[in-house]
Structure formats: structure tokens, C-alpha cells
Amino acid sequence: MKTIYVLNGPNLNLLGKRQPEIYGHETLEDVARLCEAVAGEGFEIRLLQSNHEGQIIDWIHEAREAACGIVINPGAFTHTSVAILDALNAFDHAVIEVHISQVHKREAFRHHSYVSLRADGVIAGLGIEGYAAAVRRIVQLAQ
Numbered sequence: 001m002k003t004i005y006v007l008n009g010p011n012l013n014l015l016g017k018r019q020p021e022i023y024g025h026e027t028l029e030d031v032a033r034l035c036e037a038v039a040g041e042g043f044e045i046r047l048l049q050s051n052h053e054g055q056i057i058d059w060i061h062e063a064r065e066a067a068c069g070i071v072i073n074p075g076a077f078t079h080t081s082v083a084i085l086d087a088l089n090a091f092d093h094a095v096i097e098v099h100i101s102q103v104h105k106r107e108a109f110r111h112h113s114y115v116s117l118r119a120d121g122v123i124a125g126l127g128i129e130g131y132a133a134a135v136r137r138i139v140q141l142a143q
Contacts, residue, residue, distance in 0.1 A: 001042060001043070001044050002042060002043050002044070002067075002068040002142050003043070003044045003045075003046055003063075003066055003067045003068065004035070004039060004043055004044070004045055004046070004067060004068060004069050004070070004071065004138050004139075004142075005046050005059060005060075005062075005063045005066075005067045005069070005070045005071070005072075006031070006032075006035055006045055006046065006047040006048070006070075006071045006072075006131065006135070007048055007049075007056055007059055007060070007070060007071070007072045007073070007074075008028065008031075008047070008048065008049035008050075008072075008073050008075065009049075009050070009051075009056060009072075009073060009074040009075030009076065009077045009078070010050075010051040010052075010075045010076050010077065011051065011075055011076070012028060012049050012073060012075055013028065013049050013051065015027050015028050015031070016028075016030070022100075022101050023100050023101060024100065024127050024128065026127070026128045028047065028049060030128060031047065031131050032045065032047045034128060034129075034131060034132050035047060035071075035131055035132065035135045038132045038135045038136055038139075039135050039139055040139070043068075043139055043142075045135070046066075046067070053077055053081055053084065056074070056077065056084060056087075057083055057084060057087045060084070060087040060088060060090075060091060061087060061090070063091060064090060064091055064092070067091075067093065068093055068094075068138065068141075068142040069093045069094040069095070069096070069138030069141065069142060070088070070091060070093070070094070070095045070096070070138075071096050071098055071131060071134040071135060071138065072084075072088070072095060072096070072097055072098065072115060072119075073097075073098045073099060073100065073131075074097070074113075074115050078097075078099070078103075078113045078114065078115055079112055079113065079114070080114070081114055081115075082114055084114065084115060085114040085115060085117055085118055088115065088118040088119075089118050093138075093141075093142070094120045094121075094138050094141045094142075095115075095118055095119050095120055096119060096120060096121045096122075096123065096134035096137055096138060097113065097115045097116055097119040097121070097122045097123070098122075098123050098124075098130040098131055098134050099122075099123070099124040099125070099130065100125075100126075100127055100128060100130065101124070101125060102124050102125030103124050103125075104124065104125075121134070121137060
């Protein structure tokens with residue numbers, strides 16, 4: 001069984017409740033069900049969320065030994081965290097960056113991503129379907 005880590009940054013625990021006009025009404029539980037359905041047999045989804053940068057870094061370190069790929073929605077850490085970038089740079093498999101909203105149509109500070117410097121792909125603006133596309137790609141690469 002291969003494992004795909006689906007990591008979520010700050011405030012994504014409020015998905016479905018916080019600014020639904022931007023992020024939609026689906027919850028992280030919906031994201032987990034979608035990812036599991038797309039991954040199919042032979043793959044396990046480990047969906048995690050934290051509001052703490054260090055915890056996300058620890059999970060990336062854990063994934064080095066346990067995962068065949070990482071899907072990451074770093075939330076606001078996208079624009080600020082060199083530390084998450086450094087952790088991802090030490091991961092040897094595929095990394096796909098996901099954003100629920102179309103960040104390039106939002107505030108200018110959201111247009112820059114440290115994570116994109118490492119990501120093998122970036123998906124923005126597809127709602128939670130972006131997670132499904134990212135998981136599909138990692139499954140393809142891991143087979």
C-alpha cells in the first residue's frame with residue numbers, strides 16, 4: 001500500500017464555514033472522501049491539517065520515509081514559509097501544490113508562492129476538485 005500525504009495549512013480546518021463565497025461549502029471531510037475515491041486501490045490517503053508551521057514541517061519530514069507523494073495546500077504559509085520550502089526540498093517524490101481559490105485573481109501578496117519553487121505542479125481555482133487532480137497525478141507518477 002502506497003501512502004499519499006494531503007497536507008493542509010492554517011484555517012483550512014474551517015473549510016465550508018469560512019468565506020464560503022471564496023472557498024465553497026465543502027469541508028475537509030469532503031476533501032478526504034474525494035481523495036480516497038480518486039486514489040483507488042493500492043493507495044492510502046493521509047489527510048492532515050494544522051494551523052502550526054512546525055507541525056506541517058514535521059509531517060513533511062515524516063513523509064520522506066512514508067509517502068510516495070505530497071499534495072499540499074499550505075494556506076497562508078504559501079506566501080511566507082521558506083521553512084516549508086526547505087522541508088519540501090528534502091522530499092524525493094512528487095509534490096503538488098493546491099489552492100482552492102484562484103489566487104492570481106486575489107490580493108497581490110497571494111501571487112507569490114515559496115512552495116511553487118519546489119512543486120512539480122500547481123493547481124489553483126478548481127475548488128476541492130484541485131485535490132482530486134493532484135491525487136490523480138501522484139497516483140500516475142507512483143505506479
